[in-house]
Amino acid sequence: MRMRRVWRRGFIEDPIMLDTMLDVRALRTDGDLPMVVEPRDAGVPIQAAASALHALAEQYLPTCGGVLFRGFCIDGDAAFREFAASFGHSLLTYEFGSTPRSKVAQGVYTSTEYPPHQHIPLHNEQSYTRDWPMKIWFYSVQAAPEGGETPIADSRRIFARLPQALRDRFAEKGLMYVRNFGNGLDVPWKQVFNTEDRAEVEAYCRAHRIACEWKDDGELRTRQVCQAIARHPVTGDWVWFNQAHLFHISNLEPDVRETLLDVVGEEDLPRNVYYGDGSPIEEDSLITVRHVLASEKISFPWQNGDVLMLDNMLVAHARAPFKGPRKVVVAMAQAYGVDH
Missing domain, CATH: 3.60.130.10 (Clavaminate synthase-like)
Known part of the structure; x- marks a missing residue:
C-alpha cells in the first residue's frame, strides 16, 4: 500500500x-x-x-x-x-x-x-x-x-511452539553458560573484554554477576547464570531467549566433540551450557529446540x-x-x- x-x-x-x-x-x-x-x-x-x-x-x-x-x-x-x-x-x-x-x-x-x-x-x-x-x-x-x-x-x-513442560523446566532452572577463553580454541579474553587489564575484567564480571577465575595457564574461565525465557518490557510477550542450543557441546560435529573432549576435557571446553543449578541439559530437549527453530526460520x-x-x-x-x-x-x- x-x-x-x-x-x-x-x-x-x-x-x-x-x-x-x-x-x-x-x-x-x-x-x-x-x-x-x-x-x-x-x-x-x-x-x-x-x-x-x-x-x-x-x-x-x-x-x-x-x-x-x-x-x-x-x-x-x-x-x-x-x-x-x-x-x-x-x-x-x-x-x-x-x-x-x-x-x-x-x-x-x-x-x-x-x-x-x-x-x-x-x-x-x-x-x-x-x-x-x-x-x-x-x-x-x-x-x-x-x-x-x-x-x-x-x-x-518459537516460545509458543515448544512443549510447555520443556519451557517450564528451562524457565525454572535457568541456564549456566561456561566459557574458557583463548588457547587457540575460542576468542581471547583480551578481545572479548577490550582490555589487557585483569582488574578491569574482574570488575566487569562483578558488575554483571559473572563468576570468573584465572587458570594456571593464565587463561580465563567464566560462569554466568542467565534467563532461558524473557518477557518483552513493552509488548508483554514471552519469548524464547537463550543460546543453549548454540553453546551446548551437542552443537558440535561428533568428531569435533570427541577431539575436544580428548584434548581438553569437559571442564575446559571453549563453551558449554548447563541448567542453572549445574545439572546437564538433556540432548533430547535441545533436539526439540533446534527442530522448532528450523521450522520457524524465514x-x-x-x-x-x-x-x-x-x-x-x-x-x-x-x-x-x-x-x-x-x-x-x-x-x-x-x-x-x-x-x-
Whole structure:
C-alpha cells in the first residue's frame, strides 16, 4: 500500500521530499515478518527519510518484530551508523562477545567472522548474558553472489511452539553458560573484554554477576547464570531467549566433540551450557529446540544496500553459508537486561 500520509507527516518541513512516497508491504505472502519499506523514487538517501522511517519502525516493530529498509541510498558505513544512531539511543559496544568480529566504526561491527561454509544457527543477540540490546540493525554492504542470507524467526512463535513442560523446566532452572577463553580454541579474553587489564575484567564480571577465575595457564574461565525465557518490557510477550542450543557441546560435529573432549576435557571446553543449578541439559530437549527453530526460520536473499532492523527480543537471526565476497555490518542499541 502507499504510505503518502506517513511520509508527508515525517517531512512536512522538507519541501524537497514532499512528493516522494513510500511503499510498505509484507515481504512474504504468508506472514508480516519482515515488513518492507521502499521509496517510490530511486536514490532517496536513507538519512533524509529517517523521520518517516522512525515512525514506521515504531509502528511495525512491536507487532511484526522486523522492518527491511530496501532501495534507499546509503553512502557507506558512516551513513549506516548515522541512520542507526538517529533512532535516539547510543550505539553499543560489543562487550562480552561470543564470536570473532571486527570494529568498523564506533558502534558498528562486522557480522560474525566465521568461515563462509559454516552455518550460524538462529539466536537473539547476546541472549547468553543478562544484558542485551533491544534493537539491532544489519546493513548489507555487499550481498554474496551465492547464499549468505540472514534468516530470521519470531521468538514468540518459537516460545509458543515448544512443549510447555520443556519451557517450564528451562524457565525454572535457568541456564549456566561456561566459557574458557583463548588457547587457540575460542576468542581471547583480551578481545572479548577490550582490555589487557585483569582488574578491569574482574570488575566487569562483578558488575554483571559473572563468576570468573584465572587458570594456571593464565587463561580465563567464566560462569554466568542467565534467563532461558524473557518477557518483552513493552509488548508483554514471552519469548524464547537463550543460546543453549548454540553453546551446548551437542552443537558440535561428533568428531569435533570427541577431539575436544580428548584434548581438553569437559571442564575446559571453549563453551558449554548447563541448567542453572549445574545439572546437564538433556540432548533430547535441545533436539526439540533446534527442530522448532528450523521450522520457524524465514529466509530471503540480501540486496546491496538493504538495512534490516529487528527488535532483538522479538526476532532471532542467523547466517547461511555463502560463496564469494560478502559484507554485512551490524549496529546495536538500547541496552536492557533482567536486572533493569
